[in-house]
Amino acid sequence: MSSMDTTCLEVRRELTTDPKSRSPVIMKHLSSCNSCADYLQEIKLFNDKLSTAIKVEAPEGLESRILLAQRMGQSQISNATKYSNYTWMSLAAGIVLAIGLSISMYKFGESHGLEQDVLAHVYNELYILEKDENIQLASLNILLKPHGIQANEGIGHIRHAANCPFGDKFVPHIILDDQGKAVTVMYIPWENVGKRIQLDDQRFKGTLFGAQQGSFVILTEDREVLEGMENRVMSSIQTRI
Amino acid sequence: MQKKTGQLDAGIKSSQFEAIVHAYSKDLYRYGLWLTKDVQVAEDLVQETFLRAWKAMDSLKDPNAVKSWLFTIYRRENARRFEKVRPDTTPIDDINVDKFVHLEDDFAKTELIALRNALKELPVEYLEPLLLQVLGGYSCKEIAEILGIKSGAVMTRVFRARKKLRAILNDDSTSDSEQIVEI
Numbered sequence: 001m002s003s004m005d006t007t008c009l010e011v012r013r014e015l016t017t018d019p020k021s022r023s024p025v026i027m028k029h030l031s032s033c034n035s036c037a038d039y040l041q042e043i044k045l046f047n048d049k050l051s052t053a054i055k056v057e058a059p060e061g062l063e064s065r066i067l068l069a070q071r072m073g074q075s076q077i078s079n080a081t082k083y084s085n086y087t088w089m090s091l092a093a094g095i096v097l098a099i100g101l102s103i104s105m106y107k108f109g110e111s112h113g114l115e116q117d118v119l120a121h122v123y124n125e126l127y128i129l130e131k132d133e134n135i136q137l138a139s140l141n142i143l144l145k146p147h148g149i150q151a152n153e154g155i156g157h158i159r160h161a162a163n164c165p166f167g168d169k170f171v172p173h174i175i176l177d178d179q180g181k182a183v184t185v186m187y188i189p190w191e192n193v194g195k196r197i198q199l200d201d202q203r204f205k206g207t208l209f210g211a212q213q214g215s216f217v218i219l220t221e222d223r224e225v226l227e228g229m230e231n232r233v234m235s236s237i238q239t240r241i
Numbered sequence: 242m243q244k245k246t247g248q249l250d251a252g253i254k255s256s257q258f259e260a261i262v263h264a265y266s267k268d269l270y271r272y273g274l275w276l277t278k279d280v281q282v283a284e285d286l287v288q289e290t291f292l293r294a295w296k297a298m299d300s301l302k303d304p305n306a307v308k309s310w311l312f313t314i315y316r317r318e319n320a321r322r323f324e325k326v327r328p329d330t331t332p333i334d335d336i337n338v339d340k341f342v343h344l345e346d347d348f349a350k351t352e353l354i355a356l357r358n359a360l361k362e363l364p365v366e367y368l369e370p371l372l373l374q375v376l377g378g379y380s381c382k383e384i385a386e387i388l389g390i391k392s393g394a395v396m397t398r399v400f401r402a403r404k405k406l407r408a409i410l411n412d413d414s415t416s417d418s419e420q421i422v423e424i
Contacts, residue, residue, distance in 0.1 A: 016407075017400040018374070018381060046407050047375075049349075053356035054375050056274055056336060058267040059284060066262050066291045124263060133252035143253055146304065162256035163304045165264035168378060170304040173260070 011036050019047040114191060115199050115208050118217050121166055121173070122184055122204065128175055129182040132159040144172055144237075147189045148213065154236035176232075178225045185233055189214040212239050257304075258295055265311055266291065268376040273315060275360065275372055280335040282322070290315045312377055312387055336361060352410055359409045367402040370395045 011029045014021050019040075030037050135158040141150050143161055149172075159182060160175035166188070174185040184206075192210040199206040199219060205226055206219035216233060220226050266287055273283035293314050294307075301307060338357035339350070360368065373384045381399065385392040 013400065016403055017396050046403075046410065049352060049356060049410070050403075050406060051375050053353045053360060054271060054275065054372065055268075056271055056357075057340060058270045059280065062270060062284065062287065063262050063266050065284075066266055066288055067259060069288055069292060070258065070295045125260065128256065128259075131256075133256065135252055139253050160256055161253055162260045164257075164260040165308070168305075168308075170307070 008033060008036055012039055015040055015043050019043045114188065114193060114215070115197055117167070118186060118188075118208065118219075119199065119201060119204065121164065121186075122219060125164070125173070128160050128162075128173075129184070131175065132177070135159070135161045140174070144187075147172055147187060149187060149189075149237055149239055151237045154232065156232065156236075176229070178220075178229060181220060181222055181225050183225060183229050184217070184219040185229075186217040186219075187214055187237075188217070191215055254298055258291075258298060261294070261307055261311070262291060265308060269311060269315055272312070272372050272376050273319065274336060275368060276319065276365065278334050278336060278361070283335075286315060286318050286322070289318045293318070308377060309379070309383065309387055312373065316387070334361070355409050356406060359406050363402055363405070367398045367405075370398050371402045374399055 007029055011026055011033075014023070014026060015036075030040060137151060137153060137155065137158070140155070140158055140161050143163055144150055146163075155176065157177040158174060159177050160173075162173050163170040164173040164186075166186075169190065171189070172185075172187045176183045176185055184204075191214065193208055193215045194210045197208040199208060199217075203221060204219045205221070205223045206217060207226070207230060208215060208217045209230075211234070216237075218226060218229050218233060220229065269290060270283055270287045273286045274280060277283050277286070290311060294311060301310060336357065338354050338361070363371070370381075370384045370388065373379050373387060374381075377384075379387070381395040382392045384399075385395045388395065
């Protein structure tokens with residue numbers, strides 16, 4: 001197409017407004033208009049720059065100060081000009097940081113494929129591997145219910161469980177105990193990977209496999225633990241009817 | 242004490258809260274910093290937002306709604322700031338426009354500094370939907386729900402904001418000089 005027609009203008013307006021728009025009209029037009037396809041590439045490039053510009057650095061220790069304030073059960077501030085506690089809050093938060101938090105350089109979305117996203121998430125939450133909150137089965141099932149699954153007693157000792165942000169949704173992230181070793185179990189309800197995928201990076205060994213619905217991930221730092229864990233998970237977590 | 246049916250126990254609630262803090266606190270801070278232009282106010286509002294979220298976590302039925310819930314709390318807290326203390330000065334301009342970690346390319350740096358300067362000057366009614374789109378990943382319809390305005394108005398504002406910002410990089414004097422007007 002050598003000149004822009006009405007459709008080109010409409011498509012470009014929509015892409016300028018929302019670079020991620022992939023409506024049927026847009027997709028059909030892009031497949032036959034090289035000029036607008038080039039425009040989309042320009043828009044994507046601009047969007048990357050805009051995103052980098054907006055993502056200013058957050059202050060060091062922000063997360064630990066929030067968690068400290070929550071644990072203290074009181075507000076650090078009552079209005080926008082009351083900052084007297086700020087210095088000691090920062091110091092105390094540093095202690096919390098040293099005890100509990102280990103933030104990796106991995107970031108969700110920078111990788112390609114579910115297995116990289118899973119590893120990125122696990123590295124972002126390494127601190128939970130040290131926890132043992134002795135979660136009760138009934139509590140775990142409250143957490144699993146919205147995802148359409150439930151666990152039975154066979155799941156064993158549950159050290160930690162939470163619904164974690166994963167992409168733009170939430171997934172159950174569970175830490176089980178196997179003879180004192182932490183085993184990460186995650187359930188991705190919306191994606192069935194089908195074939196078994198082995199995960200093996202410098203630290204974690206694991207598997208990603210499809211279930212009746214969705215996919216499970218099992219990760220440990222000890223390959224021997226992994227072998228029995230898949231059976232334990234599959235026999236103790238079922239789809240809710 | 243008997244736990245209410247469907248209520249999370251303290252351990253899970255606490256873990257969930259930590260996960261939410263790790264996932265969203267930085268983007269909420271960025272959102273606040275661009276809106277308030279004050280690092281301390283932006284962080285205080287993030288703190289207040291999460292404290293309120295913690296207290297109300299049992300009432301959150303859908304975990305997938307937590308992100309927009311947090312943005313809504315943050316906006317409410319920001320509005321309350323003006324009810325409590327009427328600022329008698331203009332906001333402090335604390336946005337460090339030339340601080341880019343891991344960016345060695347001088348040209349790219351110059352472009353991003355220009356973008357940040359332009360963002361600082363963008364009227365809030367155009368800046369806010371753009372921030373929700375980029376930081377929150379929301380569609381125009383979702384932004385309209387958060388801001389309580391019509392979806393068409395969001396589309397117009399985001400379109401104009403993006404067009405103006407693109408013009409900064411493209412050295413497009415026609416678009417650059419275009420006035421942003423309310424529709």
